[in-house]
Amino acid sequence: MLFYTHDDCLGHEMQPGHPERPDRLRAVNESLTASGLKDGFDCRAARPIDTEALAAVHAPDYLAGLNAVSPASGLVRLDADTAMSPGTLQAAAVAAGAVTDAVREVLGGKERRAFCAVRPPGHHAEAGAAMGFCYYNSIALGAAQALEEVDRVAILDFDVHHGNGTVDAFKDRPEALVCSSFQHPFYPYRYVDIEAPNIVNTPLPAGSDSAAFRHAVERDWAAAVNAHRPDLILVSAGFDAHRDDPLGGLLLDDEDFRWITEFIVDLAVTHADGRVVSALEGGYDLDALGRCAVLHTKALSHSL
Numbered sequence: 071m072l073f074y075t076h077d078d079c080l081g082h083e084m085q086p087g088h089p090e091r092p093d094r095l096r097a098v099n100e101s102l103t104a105s106g107l108k109d110g111f112d113c114r115a116a117r118p119i120d121t122e123a124l125a126a127v128h129a130p131d132y133l134a135g136l137n138a139v140s141p142a143s144g145l146v147r148l149d150a151d152t153a154m155s156p157g158t159l160q161a162a163a164v165a166a167g168a169v170t171d172a173v174r175e176v177l178g179g180k181e182r183r184a185f186c187a188v189r190p191p192g193h194h195a196e197a198g199a200a201m202g203f204c205y206y207n208s209i210a211l212g213a214a215q216a217l218e219e220v221d222r223v224a225i226l227d228f229d230v231h232h233g234n235g236t237v238d239a240f241k242d243r244p245e246a247l248v249c250s251s252f253q254h255p256f257y258p259y260r261y262v263d264i265e266a267p268n269i270v271n272t273p274l275p276a277g278s279d280s281a282a283f284r285h286a287v288e289r290d291w292a293a294a295v296n297a298h299r300p301d302l303i304l305v306s307a308g309f310d311a312h313r314d315d316p317l318g319g320l321l322l323d324d325e326d327f328r329w330i331t332e333f334i335v336d337l338a339v340t341h342a343d344g345r346v347v348s349a350l351e352g353g354y355d356l357d358a359l360g361r362c363a364v365l366h367t368k369a370l371s372h373s374l
């Protein structure tokens with residue numbers, strides 16, 4: 071299995087005490103190293119995405135605006151919970167570059183699975199808006215990259231927050247199926263009621279547990295993916311639906327992240343020659359994040 075990360079992703083910082091902090095990525099990498107799993111991975115240093123490739127998802131004036139406000143020092147606040155430091159755009163470019171490189175490699179046939187341990191997350195970033203700790207929509211950029219080579223992709227998003235940015239990117243592109251499970255009502259309150267055949271929303275009330283999550287995902291996602299028959303599955307792997315997460319209000323356990331990963335891998339084996347590219351999104355309890363990243367990547371690399 072391919073594994074992408076880069077220290078540049080530690081260089082993005084927001085205000086002190088912000089939950090989306092560099093220690094998240096350290097927790098993931100340290101847990102994967104301690105588990106011994108990393109020894110079996112084909113580890114690659116992520117590279118920044120080509121500037122032109124960002125236009126596959128993002129509007130030119132949005133990209134120009136981000137570059138214009140990127141600070142040489144200090145922080146620039148974009149919204150109530152999203153700010154830029156001097157290292158933000160490089161971190162975001164490396165995060166997106168990891169996913170697009172992973173897609174290229176997996177479609178190239180050398181490896182069937184890839185995990186990108188990167189930050190900032192991306193699934194809230196819309197075509198023309200940074201929000202919710204996100205700047206470039208890495209998973210959407212990866213999907214757009216894939217659609218240069220294959221006919222259909224599926225993006226499966228189990229972060230506790232709705233992947234509004236990914237929906238925005240593909241709401242008019244039926245070749246991408248976007249399935250998102252999320253706490254509802256909850257941030258970001260966008261695109262929840264969208265009616266499009268390729269957008270599958272799976273809202274879950276606060277307090278939903280393992281059984282409710284598994285039932286809803288099986289009910290909504292399996293039929294959609296089986297009908298879509300994707301050539302590649304991309305995963306927005308957020309771990310903030312865990313019961314220990316300080317932001318989310320769902321009650322998933324460690325084992326649910328193994329379960330959802332095995333569920334996704336099974337779908338990929340059926341339809342996509344086993345090809346899955348997964349990227350880190352949320353997850354703000356460092357201990358739960360580390361443990362669940364181990365379970366996710368272990369299940370992702372299993373059966374290879």
Ligand SMILES: [Zn+2]
Nearest residue numbers: 229231310352
């Ligand atoms: Zn989230």
